[in-house]
Every structure is written in C-alpha cells, then in structure tokens.
Amino acid sequence: MPDKPIEVRKDGTSRPAERSWVPEVPVALEYNGLSYAVMMATPSDLEDFARGFALTEGLAKAPSDISDIAIAEVEHGWIARAQLTGLGIDKLTERVRARVAESSCGLCGIENLEAVSQPLPRVPTHSAVDPQAIFAALAKLREHQPLTRETGAAHAAAFCAPDGAIMHAREDVGRHNAMDKLVGALAAAGQDASAGFILSSARCSYEIVEKAVRAGATRLVTISLPTSMAVERAKAAGLSLWCLARDDSVLCVNDGAA
Template identity: 80%
Template sequence: MSKVTEVGSDGTRRSLVREWVPEVPVALEFNGLSYAVMMATPADLEDFARGFALTEGLAKIPADITDIAVAETDLGWIVRAQLAGLGVDKLTERVRTRVAESSCGLCGIENLEAVNQPLPPVPAHAALAPEAIFAALAKLRDLQPLTGRTGAAHAAAFCSLDGTIMAVREDVGRHNAMDKLVGALAAASANPAHGFILSTARCSYEIVEKAVRAGAARLVTVSLPTSMAVERAKAAGLGLWCLARGDSVLQVSTPEV
C-alpha cells in the first residue's frame, strides 16, 4: 500500500491509498538446475512451476513433475521440482544452450528453429457457442480479486462449455497466469479439452502455444491476436476467439468437425 496523489484535469488534488500488484523474481529450478527466473506474483507458485514445465515441454504429463517445494529468500522466491521422463534431456540441453548463448551466433538460429517447431494437433472438438463466452465474461471480473484491488493483473480462467468458470489464476504476467492455470488443472486432473480457456491477455503466439501444449482445444482472449498466433492456432486446429466483449467476439479459427 502507498499513499499517492490523484491530480484532476481541473487541477484538483486528492490523496489516495493504492495497492500495487506484487511483482518479484521467481527462480524455477528443476532437478537441481536453474532453468529460468521469471518476474511473477508470488501466489500459487506450485501451480506455476507445474504449468510452466508442461507448457514449456519439460514435462509430458503431470506425473513427470514431483517434489515441488517453494521457498522465500531475501531476494525473491525459489521453486524447486523434480522432473522425470523425456523432459530431462530437454532440461539439460536448455541449460547447455543458455550457457553458450553469449559465445556464438548459432544459438540464435537454433532458437528460430525452435519457435517454428510444429505444435501437436489439438483434440477433435466441436465449435464453441458464443453464448458460453459471454456468460464467462460476465462472471470473470468478480473472480479476479487481485485485479479488483490493483487494476494491474492478468487472469486466465478455465470454463465449462456452458460458460461456467471452474478455475481462475491471476498474475502480473500474462504467461504466468496461463501457466498457473495449467498447473492448477493438472493438479486437479482436469482435462482442458473439455471446456475452454479464457485469457485477459493479448493473444500472442506464446499464449496459443501454451494452450495447445496444455491440451486445450479452445482459447478465448479479450484482446486481438498477432499474425503468428493466428497461424499457429490454425495449424494446430485450436478453436480461437478473440477481442471478446460482453456483446461481441471475433471468431478467428474454428475446427472443421
């Protein structure tokens, strides 16, 4: 909480007390190796680590991720977890590549190739009813307490096909909110293909890729998509709806089933 002064266009001033959205460094360690440091809101960090591992391809299934431990330090937070399965090779390769990134230009080419790797096809699914989107949007704000207090957090929600919101996660980062939601669904053994994900974020290609890797079949965002997001969604068969408002939504990509 901080005291601030609000200045009006007519020169009037008034004192306010505002709450800021928490943003701190969160280090993710897998199998004792430091993988990434993310700026995030320190809540639901077990979900964050689990979802991050799944959407980044470090884990294929939730059972590959075990022994998640969260610790606060003077400098931020550390989340440690153990990985099994195919993700172990990707983890060690990523650590090796990151160490070499400042020493040659080849890693840039490798990263470009990684961005263009084909996504797995999403499960076959029927198109989403627009009424379900409007129903979820009408309820979402009431389920965003951090946004309500600070006005500066993103949210990702999982909704049933009739628009009932089943789970919500918030974070200062839009990707983090998505990872937290994916982790929460994995912990609950919920199948993302049985509903749709609703994100308050701009629809970048990363949001699309995280949704697809999580096993989702439908994604709705409140903002417009990028060109690459559209391309990746169509290639994977993801049902994509964007610029969702209370009375309209853009149908961008729908399945042909």
C-alpha cells in the same frame, strides 16, 4: 516524496489516492537441481506455476512426470523447485547447456528461431465454442479476479465449462504466468483441458496459443486481438481461437471444430 500517490485532475486539482500495487517479485524455477529460468511473477499459486511452466515448456510430458514441488521465500525473491522424470528432462539439460554456452556469435539466435518455428501438435477433435458460453464466462470472470479488483493491474486465465461456468482461475502480473498457473491448476485437479475452453484476459500472443495447445486445450478465448503469428499457430494446430471478447460481441478468428 509524498507518502501516497497523488491523483492530479484535468481541472488542476489534486488529492491523495489510495492504491494497491500488484505484487511482482523474481521467482526462480529449478528442476532436478538445475536453474532453468527466473521469472518476474506474483508470488501466489507458485506450485501451480512450477507445474504448469514445466508442462507448457515441454520439460514434462504429463503431470505424473512432476513431483516433489517445494516453494521457498529467499532474500531476493522466491524459489520453486521440482523433480522431473520422463523424456522431457532431455529438453531441460539441453536448455541449461545451451544457456551456459550462449555468446554473441549469433548461433543461439538461429537456434531460437528454429525453436519458434517448430510445429505444434494437432489438438484433438472437438466441438464448436458456443458464443453464449463465452458471454456467460465474461460476465463472471471478475468474480474470480480478486487481485485485479484490488489493484487493476493483473492478468487472469480461467478454465470454463462448455456452458461458460468458470471452473478454475489464476491471476498474475504476467499474462504468461497466469496461463502457466492455470495449466498447473488443471493438472493438479486432473482436469482435461479439452473439456471446455480457456479464457485469457491478455493480448493473444503466439506464446499464449502455444501454451494452450501444449496444455491439451482445444479452444482459446482472449479479451484482446491476436498477433499474426498467434493466428498462424492456432490454425496450424487446429485450435479454435476466439478473440476481442466483449460483453456483447466476440470475434471468431479460427473455428477448428470438426
């Protein structure tokens, strides 16, 4: 096996290539001493990850419900621990109990389908997105993506002011993780997610829409096209959704502005 990757060209020549790999490790998320999930993630900004994951999963209703976040590197990965209070902890105990009881009977599948179809809260009344602000944010996004510049293999989620200035940005190997990290960063900073728009470098799946809505965002912009379910969920929640963002064009999928 070669010590370095080999770049093979169409003309038949080859040469050693210098490449850096995006870090990907197991990260266990524990709340109130209960193991909730193990995610494959990039081990950076893990406090934001634990905080944002709790908020977007509905385990916490507000940032004040989350405390005592502790991050530890262990033999096979990382553990992020936190304490939760408030009504959201009911979902934590229900999920842990359901996971222990899951079997091949099919009931857990029915429950998961019902969970996916639960209505999202309506987003607050908001003004329209300025397309020029989207173009301005896109022009600056790469400056906030050091991991992407190094590896070319990370997703980013950024919070942008109404004029497109990037206020916060987070990266991860997983698009959902990048969004959770951003939500956690906004919560830690006391930043109202409805005061600007979220820009995601990822494909717009329904989970990205749901995480944005649960974080209190009113406007979401993504680099790629949405899925049909993402469009349905955005329209039902009143989320302004802009996709296929490029440096010279962007597609308005749903204008939820009042």
